[in-house]
Structures are given as structure tokens and as C-alpha cells.
Amino acid sequence: MLDVVNLTHTYGSGPDAHRALGGIDLKVSEGELVCVVGPSGCGKSTLLRSIAGLVRPTGGEVRVKGRPVSGTPDDLAVVFQDYSRSLFPWLSVRDNVALPLRRRGLDRAARRAAAAEALAAVSLESAAAKYPWQLSGGMQQRVAIARALAYRPSLLLMDEPFGSVDAQTREDLEDLVLAVRGHHRMTIVLITHDIDESVYVGDRVVVLTRAPAVVAADLRVDLPGPRDQIATRELPAFVHLRAEVSRLVRGRPEFGPEEFNTVPPHTTTSPLVKTPSHLTKE
Amino acid sequence: MxxxxxxxxxxxVAVLLVVAEIAGRTGLMDTQIMPLASTVLAGAAGLAVDSEFLHDASATVEVWAEGLLVATLLAVPAGVLLGSLPKVEIGLRPLIEFLRPIPSIALIPLVTLIAAGDGAMKVTIVVYAACWPVLVNTMYGLHDVDPVARDTMRAFGFGRLAVLLRVALPSAAPFVLTGVRLAASVALVVAISAELLSGGAGGIGVYIIKAGSGYRIDLMLAATVWAGLIGLVVNALLVRAERGLFRWHAARAGVAQ
Amino acid sequence: MTNTAVRGVRWAGRARGLAVRLWTVPVVVAVWEVAARAVESVYFPPPSAILARLRELWFSGPPARLFLSDAAIADFVPSLGHLFGGWALACLGGIALGVAIGRSRTLAGYVDPLIEFGRAIPPPTLIPLFIVLFKADTRMQLATIVYGVIWPVLVNSVDGARYVDRLHIETARVFGLSRAERLVMVILPAAAPKIFAGLRLSLSLALILMVVAELVGSATSGIGYELIYTQQNFDLPGMWGTIAVLGVLGFLLNSSFLVVERRTLSWHRRAGRKG
Incomplete structure (x- = not known):
């Protein structure tokens, strides 16, 4: 579904240049939910924006369904962290959700129907006629998710989607993503700085190093489903994996990209974590 | 960058001038009606050493400066008074709302009859036009005073006057200067309009009328260039003054430079 | 309380609010009336005389025509026609150019100094030129108004279009809106608050330039013409009346535009209030 090959990106040039991505390799297969975590400022967002075609990377390649990305791919939607800036305040909730469907060649009635269906999926039918700024933060982010759902992308990117809402709402939204994902069979790449969240939501957790970022580890999450906010988080496997990711993210400051040509050995020795063989560079 | x-x-700028020049030279534009860009520029350069034009320009600047000064001296205290006495302001607001949109130029025929002398008429008109931006901005500035700063002073036992002098006026000052800057460009427009309308002893407007009656379009345009340059310089100076004097204001308001 | 009683109380409250805000108007008019009668100056006629003259001049027509006399129609129609015509042309041109310049840093770099210079030229300076170019007819009036009022529209449109939230644009790109759709559905609405501010400012400028063009261009009809005509006939009540009409006109233009602006930008006002 998604292939990222040796992706590099540098902002600016000369002495002020900032190398954000130092050669990222990532494969996501159809139907997977992959969480990308990393220290703040490590280039997670740059990675996402490169996949979405919003940033033209300085090196490497992104392929969606085998086709190299140039411009924004047809079949892809993004949920941004800052819902208040990504929803259009001059459009009603319904029109916000229906807007992208123009590209799908639907007529007005069909767009409205699709928007209503997507809003129902996030339990916001009743807010259709309201304006985004009349809703709470969590509700606004649900509108943004509904907009992405209505678009029916095969690949959904989420950039810190729950970073700006309170803890309770956050849990609700995490479960919402798990629910709609099961229902719509989408491939999802979710970027977050929250380690708990990455383990709770993901099928895989990809850990990035500090900028210039490379993949530090790629861990499979083997937790039983359906996941539950309390029970799942109590599982020893969850606790263990969370500690593992945590160690990788902040772990050792001397961690540089050079040390990560191979995945650290302890990730493979852990009984709970299986590194997919195609990702381990020997 | x-x-x-x-x-x-x-x-x-160069492209525009060259295109205008070529259009004139190839006959695309009738040079009888629209002179060559080079002719206009040469004319403008010539005006810079033309004592007659310099006399006119200084007459305009004099009316402009005098009007702006009087307007500021009248409008700032009035604005402070209205801004700090809400009841008075509410009472006078409808009058302001009605008087403000009256085009000051429309007063020229009336003031010509009433005022003693041409110079007094022009200054009066300029004052009337320049008052409003200063007044409105001063009032606005006083409304905008940070209530926390005001309350802090009050809590330390300062009276109303002390609060006005130490908190309200300094924080309103940038708004006042913005008002003066807006008034400055309005005042220039009005000063030249008054000259165009009523003639008088001198002024850029008078010069342009004379050039027009002699069908010297090149000189009309050259004088217009100077009017634009004067406006540009005045505005640039006042913007610079605003930035230099009130850097803290820009920082607080988060104004992008 | 019954419904009518509630309504009555509300009306009383409104009336009181209006009285608090407007009490100075009758007071000032009354003082002026008394003072003018006492002084008996030719230059400062009492309001009653001004109103009577105004009525005779413009408002003695049949009720079916809102009391407008033939003279009023002969004066108002060309003046307002020029005003709205020039304003509309300037709006269209200013918004189109402004959005284009605002969306392209390169284009902005090339034309910025020209805009700065163009808007620094006092528009009336160009009237003698326009008279030579177009003779003193409608085209000269329109040219003056368009040149004078296009700058606020242009500058505000540039500003509005330049600072559209990056995330808005990116969202539109991700969801595959075409360039035209992005312009109409995202950039224009996002820039609308700024654009409207420019439009409102330019509307009040248009009134001023309309009068200037009529005065300088010695028009043969119009409100400005009436000013000169009354001046030449030493008709001071007529002059004061004409000036008052201009004030009312300016007030009406501004407040009706505000109504339109509030309706169109209600999302902006209310969204802003929330956070």
C-alpha cells in the first residue's frame, strides 16, 4: 500500500539548513494501522507531509499503491492535529464534510448523503447544520475524521490527531478510530508523540530517532482485540511494550542515526515483540 | 530575500516605464494625449529645480502641515476626553457618526464664503478632514487600555488622573500616532483638492491646473509624480516613527513587520 | 407577565437606550436654532430654514416617488450612478488583482513599489488629467472614483489572500480541490473579512471622490453641482442643506454596507468571539 524508500528532507540550505529526515524506510501493507512515534521535533510531521504530497522531499521516494507520489495522491486523506484550522469556519459541518467529495464526481444530493453517513459514523448527525466553531474541540476533531471517512480514502494519515483535546475525549477518539477502521478497512498511518496511544491503537509502532530522523525500531503490537481502554492498558504485554517504546523514544541521548543501521537486539529478544523480518536490515 | x-x-518599475515608453514611441499610445515616460520623468526632474514649482510645492506642504498640526492639537485632547468619559462619548457619538462621513471637500464652497482669506479656508478644510482619524484612533486607544494595568495602578492607590497619565495615555499613544499617519495622507489629498477647486496664490494643485490650461500634460504628470513622492515620504517617515517609538506596542500586539 | 407586556417592556428598554444615545441630537439642533435666530447671521441659517430650503429643492415631489422632486432625481441619479458604478468597477478590479498578487510572492515583489506609489498619489491630483483625457463627462467621473477607491480594496485583498492559513490550503490540496475550487471555496472566504474592510473604506471614499470630481470637473448636474450652484447664488440654506444630505448619504451607505457585511461574515464574527 505505502512504500517509503530512503526518504530524506532538508529545510533551507547552507549553514542554516535543517536535516529533518535522514533516510526513512517504511512499508505499510493494506489494512494496517501503523503508529509513528518519536521525540518532538524529530520530523514526524515532515514524514507525513511528504507522504501526503504537501512537501516535496529532497531525496528518496514515496509510493502509494506502487505509484510514486507527486502532488497529493487521489486516494488519501489527512486528519490534522489543529482541527480549528483545518476545518473551514465559513462552512457548516455538513458542508465541511461534503466539500472534498467534489473530487469524487458526486452530485449535490449524493454528497449530502455521503456526508450524513460519515457524520453518523462519528455520532454527529445532529450537528450537521452547525458551524465547526460552535462545537467542542473533540467534536470538531470528529468532524475532521468524518470528513476523511466520507472521502473513502484507501490511505488515511493522521497527524497528532488527538494532541489538542482533553484526556477523556482522547480515549473516545482513539476508540472511534479503531471502530471506523474495522468498519471501513482503511490503511492508517497515525503520527503521535504519545507512547501509550501508539501502543494502544497500533498494529505496529514505528519509532523514529531525533532529527535527522531514521527508523529506530519497528515493533509489532500483539495485543488481543477488541481493545479496551482499561483492560488492554492493564495487560502486562501492554505495559511491557509501552516501556520498550518509551526507552527507544527517549532512551539514550547518544542514539544517533548511525547506530540504527540495525534494529537494536533487545527488540528481537523480547517475546512480546516480533520485528517483521522484511524490516530488519542485516 | x-x-x-x-x-x-x-x-x-523599470518594466512599466519601458512598456509605456515603447507604447508611446511606436505610436500605440498617442503622445499628444499621453506623453512618453521619459518626457514625464525628465519633466519631474526639471520641476525639482523649477523655482515656480518649488514655491507651489512648499505652499501645499505649508497648508498640509499647518492643518495637520491644528487637527492633532484639537483632536487628541478631545479624543482623550471622550475616551475617558464614556457617558459624554455616548452622547456625542451620533453627532460624530453624522459629521464624519461629510466629505470635507463639500465644505469648500461654504467655507470659501465664510472664512477670511484663501489660506484660512484651506487650513480649515484640512483641519476638518484630518481631525476624524486622529479623534477616532485616540478614542479607540483609550478603550484598548489593558484593564490589568489599569487595575494594578488603582490597587496601588493611584487616582483617576494618575491612571490616565501613567497608563492610559502611554498605551494609547501608538494609536494616536497611527491616527496622525492616516490623517496625514487624508490632509494631503484635501489640501491639493482645495487648491484644484479654489486656486489661490500657489500650490501643487494650482500648478497642475495651470499646466492643464496650457495643455502641458507632461508637466501635469510630473507634478503628480511629486505629489505621490511627497505622500510616500510622509507616510514612510510616520511609519518609521511608529516603529521606532513604539516597538513594545508591535511586540505586544504581535504585529508582523 | 403576558406576551404583550414583555414586548412592551422590551420596547420601553429599547426606546430608553435610543434616548440615551440620541438625546444630544435634538439638543444640538435646538441650540443651533435658537442661536442662529438670535445672531441672524447670513452664513449660519437656523436648521428650520435649511430644512425648508431642502424640502423646496429636492423633497417637494409626489409621495409615490418618496417625495423626491424632479430636481432631486436629476441630481441624485447621476451622482449615485457614478458612485456605485465606480465603486463596483474598483471592487472587481481590486479584488481580482489583489488576490492574484496576494497568492504570488513573485508577482507581489514586482508590483509592490508600484502599488505603494500609486496609492500615495492624491487621487484629485489626477482629475485635471482625466478632464483632458476624457473631457468632463461620465468617464472622467468614473476614472476619478475608480482610481481613488481601488487602493483600499487592492491592499486589503492582497493582505487577506496572502495570510490564508496554511492548513486551510493544505487541507484543500489533500482533499483534491482544483485550483479554481481552492480559490472560490477557500481563499476568497478566508480573505473575505479583510476584503470587506477594504470595500467599506472604499465606499466612503467613493462618496468623497464623487463630490470632488463633480466640483473640480464643473459638472452640470449632481449633488456637487448643486453645491456650486447654491454657492454662486449665495443660497446658504441650500448649501448647508446639500452638505447635510451628503452627511446623511455617507451615514446610510456605511450603515447599509455594515448590515450586508454582518450577514455575509456572520461566521467570522461569531467564530472570532468564541476563541
Missing amino acids: IVSKVVRGAVG
Whole structure:
């Protein structure tokens, strides 16, 4: 579904240049939910924006369904962290959700129907006629998710989607993503700085190093489903994996990209974590 | 970045001038009606040493400066008074709302009859026009005073007057200067309009009328160029003054430079 | 309380609010009336005389025509026609150019100094030129108004279009809106608050330039013409009346535009209030 090959990106040039991505390799297969975590400022967002075609990377390649990305791919939607800036305040909730469907060649009635269906999926039918700024933060982010759902992308990117809402709402939204994902069979790449969240939501957790970022580890999450906010988080496997990711993210400051040509050995020795063989560079 | 911006700007100006020049030279534009760009520029350069034009320009600047000064001296205290006495302001607001949109130029025929002398008429008109931006901005500035700063002073036992002098006026000052800057460009427009309408001893407007009656379009345009340059310089100076004096204001308001 | 009683109380409250805000108007008019009668100056006629003259001049027509006399129609129609015509042309041109310049840093770099210079030229300076170019007819009036009022529209449109939230644009790109759709559905609405501010400012400028063009261009009809005509006939009540009409006109233009602006930008006002 998604292939990222040796992706590099540098902002600016000369002495002020900032190398954000130092050669990222990532494969996501159809139907997977992959969480990308990393220290703040490590280039997670740059990675996402490169996949979405919003940033033209300085090196490497992104392929969606085998086709190299140039411009924004047809079949892809993004949920941004800052819902208040990504929803259009001059459009009603319904029109916000229906807007992208123009590209799908639907007529007005069909767009409205699709928007209503997507809003129902996030339990916001009743807010259709309201304006985004009349809703709470969590509700606004649900509108943004509904907009992405209505678009029916095969690949959904989420950039810190729950970073700006309170803890309770956050849990609700995490479960919402798990629910709609099961229902719509989408491939999802979710970027977050929250380690708990990455383990709770993901099928895989990809850990990035500090900028210039490379993949530090790629861990499979083997937790039983359906996941539950309390029970799942109590599982020893969850606790263990969370500690593992945590160690990788902040772990050792001397961690540089050079040390990560191979995945650290302890990730493979852990009984709970299986590194997919195609990702381990020997 | 800055260099490329300057270069682009220069290119833009040059392209416009060259296109106008070519249009004139190839006969695309009738030079009888629209003189060559080079003729206009040469004319403008000539005006810079033309004592008659310099006399006119200084007459305009004099009316402009005098009017602006009087307007500021009247409008700032009035604005402070209205801004700090809400009841008075509410009472006078409808009058202001009605008087403000009256085009000051429309007063010229009336003031010509009433005022003693041509110079007094022009200054009166300029004062009337320039008052409003200063007044409104001063009032606005006083409304905008940070209530926390005001309350802090009050809590330390300062009276109303002390609060006004130490908190309200300094924080309103940038708004006042913005008002003066807006008034300055209005005042220039009005000063030249008054000259165009009523003639008088001298002024850029008078010069343009004379050039027009002699069918010297090149000189009309050249004088217009100077009017634009004067406006540009005045505005640039006042913007610079605002930035220099009130850097803290820009920082607080988060104004992008 | 019954419904009517509630309504009555509300009306009383409104009336009181209006009285608090407007009490100075009758007071000032009354003082002026008394003072003018006492002083008996030719230059400062009492309001009653001004109103009577105004009525005779413009408002003695049949009720079916809102009391407008033939003279009023002969004066108002060309003046307002020029005003709205020039304003509309300037709006269209200013918004189109402004959005284009605002969306392209390169283009902005080339034309910025030209805009700065163009808007620094006092528009009336160009009237003698326009008279030579177009003779003193409608085209000269329109040219003056368009040149004078296009700058606020242009500058505000540039500003509005330049600072559209990056995330808005990116969202539109991700969801595959075409360039035209991005312009109409995202950039224009996002820039609308700024654009409207420019439009409102330019509307009040248009009134001023309309009068200037009529005065300088010695028009043969119009409100400005009436000013000169009354001046030449030493008709001071007529002059004061004409000036008052201009004030009312300016007030009406501004407040009706505000109504339109509030309706169109209600999302902006209310969204802003929330956070």
C-alpha cells in the first residue's frame, strides 16, 4: 500500500539548513494501522507531509499503491492535529464534510448523503447544520475524521490527531478510530508523540530517532482485540511494550542515526515483540 | 530575500516605464494625449529645480502641515476626553457618526464664503478632514487600555488622573500616532483638492491646473509624480516613527513587520 | 407577565437606550436654532430654514416617488450612478488583482513599489488629467472614483489572500480541490473579512471622490453641482442643506454596507468571539 524508500528532507540550505529526515524506510501493507512515534521535533510531521504530497522531499521516494507520489495522491486523506484550522469556519459541518467529495464526481444530493453517513459514523448527525466553531474541540476533531471517512480514502494519515483535546475525549477518539477502521478497512498511518496511544491503537509502532530522523525500531503490537481502554492498558504485554517504546523514544541521548543501521537486539529478544523480518536490515 | 525583493521591485518599475515608453514611441499610445515616460520623468526632474514649482510645492506642504498640526492639537485632547468619559462619548457619538462621513471637500464652497482669506479656508478644510482619524484612533486607544494595568495602578492607590497619565495615555499613544499617519495622507489629498477647486496664490494643485490650461500634460504628470513622492515620504517617515517609538506596542500586539 | 407586556417592556428598554444615545441630537439642533435666530447671521441659517430650503429643492415631489422632486432625481441619479458604478468597477478590479498578487510572492515583489506609489498619489491630483483625457463627462467621473477607491480594496485583498492559513490550503490540496475550487471555496472566504474592510473604506471614499470630481470637473448636474450652484447664488440654506444630505448619504451607505457585511461574515464574527 505505502512504500517509503530512503526518504530524506532538508529545510533551507547552507549553514542554516535543517536535516529533518535522514533516510526513512517504511512499508505499510493494506489494512494496517501503523503508529509513528518519536521525540518532538524529530520530523514526524515532515514524514507525513511528504507522504501526503504537501512537501516535496529532497531525496528518496514515496509510493502509494506502487505509484510514486507527486502532488497529493487521489486516494488519501489527512486528519490534522489543529482541527480549528483545518476545518473551514465559513462552512457548516455538513458542508465541511461534503466539500472534498467534489473530487469524487458526486452530485449535490449524493454528497449530502455521503456526508450524513460519515457524520453518523462519528455520532454527529445532529450537528450537521452547525458551524465547526460552535462545537467542542473533540467534536470538531470528529468532524475532521468524518470528513476523511466520507472521502473513502484507501490511505488515511493522521497527524497528532488527538494532541489538542482533553484526556477523556482522547480515549473516545482513539476508540472511534479503531471502530471506523474495522468498519471501513482503511490503511492508517497515525503520527503521535504519545507512547501509550501508539501502543494502544497500533498494529505496529514505528519509532523514529531525533532529527535527522531514521527508523529506530519497528515493533509489532500483539495485543488481543477488541481493545479496551482499561483492560488492554492493564495487560502486562501492554505495559511491557509501552516501556520498550518509551526507552527507544527517549532512551539514550547518544542514539544517533548511525547506530540504527540495525534494529537494536533487545527488540528481537523480547517475546512480546516480533520485528517483521522484511524490516530488519542485516 | 531582501535583496531579491528590491531587485524585483526595481524590475517591476523599470518594466512599466519601458512598456509605456515603447507604447508611446511606436505610436500605440498617442503622445499628444499621453506623453512618453521619459518626457514625464525628465519633466519631474526639471520641476525639482523649477523655482515656480518649488514655491507651489512648499505652499501645499505649508497648508498640509499647518492643518495637520491644528487637527492633532484639537483632536487628541478631545479624543482623550471622550475616551475617558464614556457617558459624554455616548452622547456625542451620533453627532460624530453624522459629521464624519461629510466629505470635507463639500465644505469648500461654504467655507470659501465664510472664512477670511484663501489660506484660512484651506487650513480649515484640512483641519476638518484630518481631525476624524486622529479623534477616532485616540478614542479607540483609550478603550484598548489593558484593564490589568489599569487595575494594578488603582490597587496601588493611584487616582483617576494618575491612571490616565501613567497608563492610559502611554498605551494609547501608538494609536494616536497611527491616527496622525492616516490623517496625514487624508490632509494631503484635501489640501491639493482645495487648491484644484479654489486656486489661490500657489500650490501643487494650482500648478497642475495651470499646466492643464496650457495643455502641458507632461508637466501635469510630473507634478503628480511629486505629489505621490511627497505622500510616500510622509507616510514612510510616520511609519518609521511608529516603529521606532513604539516597538513594545508591535511586540505586544504581535504585529508582523 | 403576558406576551404583550414583555414586548412592551422590551420596547420601553429599547426606546430608553435610543434616548440615551440620541438625546444630544435634538439638543444640538435646538441650540443651533435658537442661536442662529438670535445672531441672524447670513452664513449660519437656523436648521428650520435649511430644512425648508431642502424640502423646496429636492423633497417637494409626489409621495409615490418618496417625495423626491424632479430636481432631486436629476441630481441624485447621476451622482449615485457614478458612485456605485465606480465603486463596483474598483471592487472587481481590486479584488481580482489583489488576490492574484496576494497568492504570488513573485508577482507581489514586482508590483509592490508600484502599488505603494500609486496609492500615495492624491487621487484629485489626477482629475485635471482625466478632464483632458476624457473631457468632463461620465468617464472622467468614473476614472476619478475608480482610481481613488481601488487602493483600499487592492491592499486589503492582497493582505487577506496572502495570510490564508496554511492548513486551510493544505487541507484543500489533500482533499483534491482544483485550483479554481481552492480559490472560490477557500481563499476568497478566508480573505473575505479583510476584503470587506477594504470595500467599506472604499465606499466612503467613493462618496468623497464623487463630490470632488463633480466640483473640480464643473459638472452640470449632481449633488456637487448643486453645491456650486447654491454657492454662486449665495443660497446658504441650500448649501448647508446639500452638505447635510451628503452627511446623511455617507451615514446610510456605511450603515447599509455594515448590515450586508454582518450577514455575509456572520461566521467570522461569531467564530472570532468564541476563541
